Amino acid sequence: MTHSMHPIIIHISNDFPDIVAPGKTKAVQHLVDGTPEFRHIIYSLNRINGWRGITSVPFGTDRTAISYKALPKGLFWEARLKDVANYIIRDLTEKNITPDLIQGHKFTVEGLVAQDIAAYFKKPFMLSIQGDTDTKILQMKRSLRKRFQVIADQAAMVFPFAHWPIATFQKYLTLDPHKISVLPVVPAIDVLSPAPLIAESCLLSVFHLDSWNRKNIIGMMNALKIVQEAIPNARLDIYGSGSLKNSKWLKKLIEDYGLEDSVSLLGAVPNGELPQLMKKYVGFVLPSKRESYGLVYAEALFAGLPILFSKDRGIDGFFPTDKIGYACDPFDANDIAKGMAHLLTYQSKLKASIADLQSSGGLDVIRRSSILDVYRQGIQKVLSAA
Numbered sequence: 001m002t003h004s005m006h007p008i009i010i011h012i013s014n015d016f017p018d019i020v021a022p023g024k025t026k027a028v029q030h031l032v033d034g035t036p037e038f039r040h041i042i043y044s045l046n047r048i049n050g051w052r053g054i055t056s057v058p059f060g061t062d063r064t065a066i067s068y069k070a071l072p073k074g075l076f077w078e079a080r081l082k083d084v085a086n087y088i089i090r091d092l093t094e095k096n097i098t099p100d101l102i103q104g105h106k107f108t109v110e111g112l113v114a115q116d117i118a119a120y121f122k123k124p125f126m127l128s129i130q131g132d133t134d135t136k137i138l139q140m141k142r143s144l145r146k147r148f149q150v151i152a153d154q155a156a157m158v159f160p161f162a163h164w165p166i167a168t169f170q171k172y173l174t175l176d177p178h179k180i181s182v183l184p185v186v187p188a189i190d191v192l193s194p195a196p197l198i199a200e201s202c203l204l205s206v207f208h209l210d211s212w213n214r215k216n217i218i219g220m221m222n223a224l225k226i227v228q229e230a231i232p233n234a235r236l237d238i239y240g241s242g243s244l245k246n247s248k249w250l251k252k253l254i255e256d257y258g259l260e261d262s263v264s265l266l267g268a269v270p271n272g273e274l275p276q277l278m279k280k281y282v283g284f285v286l287p288s289k290r291e292s293y294g295l296v297y298a299e300a301l302f303a304g305l306p307i308l309f310s311k312d313r314g315i316d317g318f319f320p321t322d323k324i325g326y327a328c329d330p331f332d333a334n335d336i337a338k339g340m341a342h343l344l345t346y347q348s349k350l351k352a353s354i355a356d357l358q359s360s361g362g363l364d365v366i367r368r369s370s371i372l373d374v375y376r377q378g379i380q381k382v383l384s385a386a
Contacts, residue, residue: 006039007383008097012088012113013105018044018065019057027295028105030186034372038379041097043088045110052080054087064091078112078144085116092117099123101382106130107158107169108137108148115151124386126157126378128183131165131313132292138172149173156382159183159375161293163317181378183371184318185295187302189272190367194355195279195304201234201344204281204305206269206296209242212250216287216330221257223287223336231344234262236285239277241268278303283343283350287330288313298366304358306350308339318366323353 011032017024024044032040041062050069057065066087070080092099102125104114111127118125138148152158152173158180160166166182169175207215220236227234242250247265254263269277278284284300284307291314298315300307306325309315313330321327326339343350357363364370 006037007100007379008039008041009379010088010092010099010102010114010117011040011042011105012045012103012110012117013042014045014047014109015105016042016044018046018063019059020044020046020065020067026188027185030188030368031372031375034186034368035376035379037376041092041099043091045084045113052083054083056087056091077141078147081109081112082116085113085120088113089117089120092121100386101126101156101379103127107134107151108141108144109133111151111155112147115154118154124156124382125154126159126382127151127155129158129160129165129169130292131160131162131168132290135165135168136290138169145172152176155179156385157181157378159378161185162315164312164314165292181374183374183378184298184366185293186368186371187295187298187366189275189299190302191275192302192358192363193275193279193304194358195351197348197351198280198282200282201231202281203234203236203283203285203308203340203343204239204278205236205285206239206274207286209238209240209246209250209265212242212246214289216289216336217250218253219287219289219330219333219336220285221254221259221263222333223340224259224262225257226333226337227340227344228262230341234340234344236263237266237281238264239266239269274299275303278305281305282347283308283325283340285340285343286314287328287336287339289330298363301354301357301363301366304351304354306343306347306354308336308343315366319357319362323350323357323362325350 013028015025016028044065046067048067048069053069055067059065068084102114102118104110105128107127107129114125152175160182284305287310294314297307308326310330311327326342328339329335
Protein backbone atom coordinates (compact mmCIF):
# COMPACT_ATOMS: atom_id res chain seq x y z
CA MET A 1 0.00 0.00 0.00
CA THR A 2 1.44 3.40 -0.96
CA HIS A 3 1.37 6.53 1.17
CA SER A 4 -1.42 8.01 -0.97
CA MET A 5 -3.75 5.14 -0.02
CA HIS A 6 -3.53 5.98 3.70
CA PRO A 7 -5.68 8.78 5.15
CA ILE A 8 -3.28 11.62 6.02
CA ILE A 9 -3.29 12.96 9.57
CA ILE A 10 -1.26 16.05 10.46
CA HIS A 11 -0.09 16.08 14.09
CA ILE A 12 0.86 19.31 15.82
CA SER A 13 2.64 18.49 19.08
CA ASN A 14 4.98 20.08 21.58
CA ASP A 15 5.49 16.61 23.07
CA PHE A 16 7.04 14.51 20.33
CA PRO A 17 10.69 13.40 20.64
CA ASP A 18 12.69 15.11 17.89
CA ILE A 19 16.18 16.14 16.91
CA VAL A 20 15.88 19.34 18.97
CA ALA A 21 14.61 17.68 22.16
CA PRO A 22 14.91 13.88 21.96
CA GLY A 23 13.98 13.39 25.61
CA LYS A 24 10.32 14.42 25.25
CA THR A 25 7.57 12.07 26.38
CA LYS A 26 6.58 9.34 23.92
CA ALA A 27 2.82 9.56 24.54
CA VAL A 28 2.02 10.94 21.06
CA GLN A 29 4.63 8.72 19.42
CA HIS A 30 2.96 5.60 20.86
CA LEU A 31 -0.40 6.67 19.35
CA VAL A 32 1.22 7.23 15.96
CA ASP A 33 3.22 4.00 16.00
CA GLY A 34 0.16 2.04 17.10
CA THR A 35 -2.04 3.11 14.17
CA PRO A 36 0.07 2.45 11.03
CA GLU A 37 -3.02 2.26 8.81
CA PHE A 38 -2.90 6.07 8.70
CA ARG A 39 -0.15 8.27 7.27
CA HIS A 40 0.93 10.37 10.22
CA ILE A 41 2.79 13.58 9.41
CA ILE A 42 4.37 15.09 12.51
CA TYR A 43 5.21 18.73 13.16
CA SER A 44 7.06 18.74 16.48
CA LEU A 45 7.06 22.21 18.04
CA ASN A 46 9.83 23.70 20.17
CA ARG A 47 9.37 27.16 21.67
CA ILE A 48 12.47 29.32 22.16
CA ASN A 49 12.49 32.64 24.02
CA GLY A 50 12.77 35.46 21.53
CA TRP A 51 10.82 37.98 19.49
CA ARG A 52 10.19 36.21 16.19
CA GLY A 53 11.59 33.69 13.75
CA ILE A 54 10.83 30.10 12.74
CA THR A 55 13.19 27.38 11.56
CA SER A 56 12.65 23.72 10.82
CA VAL A 57 14.64 20.55 10.26
CA PRO A 58 13.44 17.11 9.14
CA PHE A 59 14.21 14.20 11.46
CA GLY A 60 12.74 11.31 9.47
CA THR A 61 10.08 10.54 6.89
CA ASP A 62 7.05 12.78 7.53
CA ARG A 63 8.76 14.21 10.62
CA THR A 64 9.63 17.90 10.95
CA ALA A 65 10.97 19.66 14.04
CA ILE A 66 9.95 23.32 14.20
CA SER A 67 11.68 25.82 16.47
CA TYR A 68 9.81 29.09 16.87
CA LYS A 69 10.71 32.13 18.90
CA ALA A 70 8.10 33.57 21.25
CA LEU A 71 8.06 35.84 24.26
CA PRO A 72 7.80 34.24 27.73
CA LYS A 73 4.59 34.10 29.78
CA GLY A 74 2.44 33.69 26.67
CA LEU A 75 2.82 37.28 25.45
CA PHE A 76 1.45 37.66 21.88
CA TRP A 77 0.75 33.94 22.06
CA GLU A 78 -2.09 33.88 19.53
CA ALA A 79 -0.10 35.82 16.92
CA ARG A 80 2.97 33.62 17.23
CA LEU A 81 0.94 30.42 16.93
CA LYS A 82 -0.73 31.90 13.84
CA ASP A 83 2.76 32.30 12.35
CA VAL A 84 3.47 28.64 13.16
CA ALA A 85 0.23 27.57 11.46
CA ASN A 86 1.08 29.58 8.35
CA TYR A 87 4.57 28.06 8.28
CA ILE A 88 3.10 24.54 8.35
CA ILE A 89 0.51 25.42 5.70
CA ARG A 90 3.27 26.66 3.38
CA ASP A 91 5.33 23.52 4.02
CA LEU A 92 2.41 21.21 3.24
CA THR A 93 1.50 23.21 0.14
CA GLU A 94 5.07 23.12 -1.17
CA LYS A 95 5.13 19.35 -0.65
CA ASN A 96 1.75 19.04 -2.42
CA ILE A 97 0.22 17.35 0.63
CA THR A 98 -3.49 17.73 1.35
CA PRO A 99 -4.39 16.35 4.78
CA ASP A 100 -7.56 14.48 5.60
CA LEU A 101 -7.47 15.35 9.30
CA ILE A 102 -5.46 17.58 11.66
CA GLN A 103 -4.81 16.87 15.34
CA GLY A 104 -3.58 19.38 17.90
CA HIS A 105 -2.17 17.58 20.91
CA LYS A 106 -3.04 20.25 23.50
CA PHE A 107 -6.36 22.03 23.24
CA THR A 108 -5.17 25.47 24.39
CA VAL A 109 -1.85 25.53 22.51
CA GLU A 110 -1.55 23.26 19.48
CA GLY A 111 -5.33 23.55 19.14
CA LEU A 112 -4.98 27.10 17.84
CA VAL A 113 -2.54 25.91 15.18
CA ALA A 114 -4.72 22.92 14.23
CA GLN A 115 -7.79 25.14 13.84
CA ASP A 116 -6.01 27.47 11.40
CA ILE A 117 -4.59 24.62 9.32
CA ALA A 118 -7.98 22.88 9.20
CA ALA A 119 -9.66 26.12 8.08
CA TYR A 120 -7.15 26.59 5.25
CA PHE A 121 -7.56 23.04 3.90
CA LYS A 122 -11.28 22.88 4.78
CA LYS A 123 -10.73 19.66 6.70
CA PRO A 124 -11.81 18.49 10.18
CA PHE A 125 -9.59 18.72 13.23
CA MET A 126 -9.49 16.99 16.58
CA LEU A 127 -7.78 17.83 19.84
CA SER A 128 -6.30 16.31 22.98
CA ILE A 129 -6.87 17.73 26.45
CA GLN A 130 -3.84 17.41 28.70
CA GLY A 131 -5.41 18.29 32.01
CA ASP A 132 -2.45 19.87 33.78
CA THR A 133 -1.46 22.36 31.08
CA ASP A 134 -4.80 22.85 29.37
CA THR A 135 -6.87 23.60 32.48
CA LYS A 136 -4.21 26.02 33.73
CA ILE A 137 -4.13 27.94 30.43
CA LEU A 138 -7.91 27.90 30.12
CA GLN A 139 -8.20 29.47 33.57
CA MET A 140 -5.42 32.02 33.00
CA LYS A 141 -6.04 33.10 29.39
CA ARG A 142 -9.37 34.86 29.78
CA SER A 143 -8.74 36.88 26.63
CA LEU A 144 -8.68 33.68 24.58
CA ARG A 145 -11.82 32.05 25.98
CA LYS A 146 -14.01 33.18 23.09
CA ARG A 147 -11.48 31.68 20.70
CA PHE A 148 -11.36 28.51 22.79
CA GLN A 149 -15.16 28.25 22.60
CA VAL A 150 -15.05 28.54 18.81
CA ILE A 151 -12.38 25.82 18.76
CA ALA A 152 -14.57 23.62 20.97
CA ASP A 153 -17.52 24.17 18.64
CA GLN A 154 -15.53 23.43 15.50
CA ALA A 155 -13.48 20.44 16.74
CA ALA A 156 -14.76 17.13 15.39
CA MET A 157 -13.45 15.14 18.37
CA VAL A 158 -11.83 15.90 21.73
CA PHE A 159 -9.61 13.36 23.50
CA PRO A 160 -9.01 14.13 27.21
CA PHE A 161 -6.18 12.08 28.74
CA ALA A 162 -8.39 11.48 31.79
CA HIS A 163 -11.87 12.12 33.17
CA TRP A 164 -11.09 14.88 35.67
CA PRO A 165 -10.38 17.88 33.34
CA ILE A 166 -13.75 17.55 31.59
CA ALA A 167 -15.58 19.26 34.48
CA THR A 168 -13.07 22.15 34.49
CA PHE A 169 -13.50 22.66 30.74
CA GLN A 170 -17.27 22.55 31.05
CA LYS A 171 -17.08 25.22 33.75
CA TYR A 172 -15.60 27.69 31.23
CA LEU A 173 -16.70 26.32 27.85
CA THR A 174 -19.59 24.44 26.30
CA LEU A 175 -18.29 21.05 25.19
CA ASP A 176 -20.52 18.68 23.23
CA PRO A 177 -20.37 15.41 25.24
CA HIS A 178 -20.88 13.41 22.03
CA LYS A 179 -17.51 14.67 20.80
CA ILE A 180 -15.61 13.69 23.98
CA SER A 181 -13.72 10.41 24.10
CA VAL A 182 -11.38 9.80 27.05
CA LEU A 183 -8.03 8.59 25.71
CA PRO A 184 -5.47 7.55 28.34
CA VAL A 185 -1.74 7.58 27.65
CA VAL A 186 -0.57 4.47 25.78
CA PRO A 187 1.71 2.41 28.06
CA ALA A 188 4.94 0.93 26.74
CA ILE A 189 4.43 -2.18 28.91
CA ASP A 190 1.03 -3.45 30.07
CA VAL A 191 1.66 -7.04 31.13
CA LEU A 192 -0.62 -7.87 34.06
CA SER A 193 0.45 -9.83 37.12
CA PRO A 194 -0.60 -9.87 40.80
CA ALA A 195 1.74 -8.53 43.48
CA PRO A 196 2.84 -10.63 46.47
CA LEU A 197 2.23 -9.56 50.03
CA ILE A 198 5.21 -7.75 51.58
CA ALA A 199 6.01 -8.02 55.28
CA GLU A 200 7.95 -4.75 55.56
CA SER A 201 6.04 -1.45 55.74
CA CYS A 202 7.78 -0.07 52.67
CA LEU A 203 6.16 2.24 50.11
CA LEU A 204 7.43 3.23 46.66
CA SER A 205 7.40 6.46 44.67
CA VAL A 206 8.80 7.06 41.18
CA PHE A 207 9.23 10.48 39.56
CA HIS A 208 11.83 12.73 37.97
CA LEU A 209 13.59 14.45 40.84
CA ASP A 210 13.66 17.79 39.03
CA SER A 211 9.85 17.76 39.37
CA TRP A 212 10.07 17.34 43.16
CA ASN A 213 7.74 20.24 43.91
CA ARG A 214 4.96 19.24 41.50
CA LYS A 215 5.29 15.60 42.60
CA ASN A 216 4.98 16.77 46.21
CA ILE A 217 7.97 15.21 47.96
CA ILE A 218 7.58 17.60 50.91
CA GLY A 219 3.96 16.52 51.31
CA MET A 220 5.07 12.90 51.27
CA MET A 221 7.73 13.48 53.92
CA ASN A 222 5.37 15.39 56.20
CA ALA A 223 2.84 12.59 55.80
CA LEU A 224 5.39 9.85 56.48
CA LYS A 225 6.33 11.48 59.79
CA ILE A 226 2.65 11.37 60.78
CA VAL A 227 2.36 7.72 59.72
CA GLN A 228 5.43 6.78 61.74
CA GLU A 229 3.68 7.82 64.94
CA ALA A 230 1.51 4.70 64.53
CA ILE A 231 3.74 2.61 62.23
CA PRO A 232 7.33 3.42 63.31
CA ASN A 233 9.00 1.22 60.69
CA ALA A 234 7.15 2.80 57.73
CA ARG A 235 9.57 3.86 55.01
CA LEU A 236 9.55 5.34 51.51
CA ASP A 237 11.87 4.46 48.63
CA ILE A 238 12.03 7.04 45.83
CA TYR A 239 13.30 6.15 42.36
CA GLY A 240 14.01 8.62 39.59
CA SER A 241 16.79 10.51 37.92
CA GLY A 242 17.46 14.23 38.26
CA SER A 243 20.11 16.91 38.11
CA LEU A 244 23.06 16.63 40.47
CA LYS A 245 22.00 19.92 42.06
CA ASN A 246 18.47 18.73 42.86
CA SER A 247 19.64 15.30 43.97
CA LYS A 248 22.03 16.84 46.48
CA TRP A 249 19.43 19.33 47.67
CA LEU A 250 16.78 16.63 48.17
CA LYS A 251 19.24 14.44 50.07
CA LYS A 252 19.94 17.40 52.39
CA LEU A 253 16.19 18.08 52.71
CA ILE A 254 15.55 14.48 53.79
CA GLU A 255 18.27 14.84 56.43
CA ASP A 256 16.78 18.13 57.62
CA TYR A 257 13.47 16.31 58.12
CA GLY A 258 15.26 13.65 60.15
CA LEU A 259 14.14 10.97 57.69
CA GLU A 260 17.51 9.79 56.37
CA ASP A 261 16.85 6.32 57.81
CA SER A 262 13.39 5.98 56.29
CA VAL A 263 13.40 7.90 52.97
CA SER A 264 15.89 6.76 50.32
CA LEU A 265 16.74 8.25 46.92
CA LEU A 266 17.68 5.23 44.81
CA GLY A 267 18.27 6.71 41.35
CA ALA A 268 16.82 5.84 37.96
CA VAL A 269 15.09 2.52 37.34
CA PRO A 270 16.83 0.52 34.59
CA ASN A 271 14.72 0.28 31.44
CA GLY A 272 12.09 -2.45 31.67
CA GLU A 273 12.72 -3.29 35.33
CA LEU A 274 9.97 -1.19 36.94
CA PRO A 275 7.24 -3.91 36.97
CA GLN A 276 9.41 -6.35 38.95
CA LEU A 277 10.73 -3.59 41.20
CA MET A 278 7.19 -2.61 42.14
CA LYS A 279 6.45 -6.09 43.45
CA LYS A 280 8.89 -5.53 46.31
CA TYR A 281 6.61 -2.91 47.89
CA VAL A 282 3.32 -2.66 49.76
CA GLY A 283 2.04 0.19 47.61
CA PHE A 284 2.81 3.07 45.29
CA VAL A 285 2.59 6.68 46.49
CA LEU A 286 2.44 9.82 44.33
CA PRO A 287 0.18 12.64 45.67
CA SER A 288 1.01 15.06 42.83
CA LYS A 289 -0.10 18.67 43.04
CA ARG A 290 -0.73 18.61 39.27
CA GLU A 291 -0.99 15.56 37.02
CA SER A 292 -2.59 15.20 33.57
CA TYR A 293 -2.73 11.41 33.71
CA GLY A 294 0.30 9.82 35.37
CA LEU A 295 1.26 6.73 33.39
CA VAL A 296 3.17 5.41 36.39
CA TYR A 297 -0.13 4.86 38.25
CA ALA A 298 -1.26 2.56 35.45
CA GLU A 299 2.09 0.79 35.53
CA ALA A 300 1.66 0.20 39.28
CA LEU A 301 -1.80 -1.30 38.75
CA PHE A 302 -0.45 -3.54 35.98
CA ALA A 303 2.13 -4.80 38.52
CA GLY A 304 -0.66 -5.42 41.06
CA LEU A 305 0.29 -2.55 43.37
CA PRO A 306 -2.24 -0.43 45.31
CA ILE A 307 -1.85 3.29 44.64
CA LEU A 308 -2.12 6.56 46.55
CA PHE A 309 -3.04 9.31 44.09
CA SER A 310 -4.56 12.81 44.16
CA LYS A 311 -8.26 13.60 43.97
CA ASP A 312 -9.40 15.30 40.75
CA ARG A 313 -6.05 14.70 39.08
CA GLY A 314 -4.24 12.02 37.16
CA ILE A 315 -5.96 8.63 37.06
CA ASP A 316 -8.86 9.68 39.31
CA GLY A 317 -12.22 8.65 37.82
CA PHE A 318 -11.16 5.53 35.95
CA PHE A 319 -11.84 3.04 38.75
CA PRO A 320 -13.67 2.91 42.10
CA THR A 321 -11.12 4.28 44.57
CA ASP A 322 -11.77 1.57 47.14
CA LYS A 323 -10.74 -1.07 44.60
CA ILE A 324 -7.30 0.38 43.84
CA GLY A 325 -6.11 2.40 46.85
CA TYR A 326 -6.71 5.89 48.19
CA ALA A 327 -7.39 9.32 46.63
CA CYS A 328 -6.01 12.14 48.76
CA ASP A 329 -5.98 15.90 48.96
CA PRO A 330 -2.36 16.58 47.90
CA PHE A 331 -2.27 19.80 49.92
CA ASP A 332 -3.23 18.09 53.19
CA ALA A 333 -0.39 16.13 54.82
CA ASN A 334 -2.86 14.47 57.18
CA ASP A 335 -4.89 13.13 54.27
CA ILE A 336 -1.76 11.91 52.48
CA ALA A 337 -0.83 10.18 55.74
CA LYS A 338 -4.28 8.55 55.88
CA GLY A 339 -3.67 7.27 52.37
CA MET A 340 -0.25 5.86 53.22
CA ALA A 341 -1.64 4.18 56.32
CA HIS A 342 -4.55 2.81 54.27
CA LEU A 343 -2.18 1.12 51.81
CA LEU A 344 -0.09 -0.31 54.64
CA THR A 345 -3.09 -1.50 56.66
CA TYR A 346 -5.19 -2.97 53.84
CA GLN A 347 -2.43 -4.35 51.62
CA SER A 348 -3.94 -7.84 51.37
CA LYS A 349 -7.45 -6.61 50.51
CA LEU A 350 -6.24 -4.07 47.95
CA LYS A 351 -3.81 -6.40 46.19
CA ALA A 352 -6.55 -9.04 45.94
CA SER A 353 -8.97 -6.45 44.55
CA ILE A 354 -6.46 -5.32 41.91
CA ALA A 355 -5.75 -8.96 41.00
CA ASP A 356 -9.50 -9.39 40.43
CA LEU A 357 -9.53 -6.32 38.16
CA GLN A 358 -6.62 -7.75 36.22
CA SER A 359 -8.21 -11.15 35.69
CA SER A 360 -11.69 -9.80 34.87
CA GLY A 361 -10.57 -7.26 32.25
CA GLY A 362 -11.27 -4.38 34.60
CA LEU A 363 -7.98 -2.68 33.74
CA ASP A 364 -8.39 -3.02 29.97
CA VAL A 365 -9.51 0.60 29.62
CA ILE A 366 -5.94 1.77 30.40
CA ARG A 367 -4.16 -0.94 28.39
CA ARG A 368 -2.48 -0.43 25.03
CA SER A 369 -4.86 -2.31 22.72
CA SER A 370 -8.01 -0.73 24.17
CA ILE A 371 -6.56 2.78 24.04
CA LEU A 372 -5.48 2.36 20.43
CA ASP A 373 -8.94 1.01 19.55
CA VAL A 374 -10.56 4.11 21.07
CA TYR A 375 -8.18 6.34 19.10
CA ARG A 376 -8.70 4.40 15.87
CA GLN A 377 -12.49 4.51 16.24
CA GLY A 378 -12.38 8.24 16.92
CA ILE A 379 -10.36 8.89 13.78
CA GLN A 380 -12.61 6.72 11.64
CA LYS A 381 -15.72 8.41 13.02
CA VAL A 382 -14.36 11.84 12.10
CA LEU A 383 -13.17 10.76 8.65
CA SER A 384 -16.47 9.07 7.82
CA ALA A 385 -18.40 12.21 8.77
CA ALA A 386 -16.15 14.55 6.74
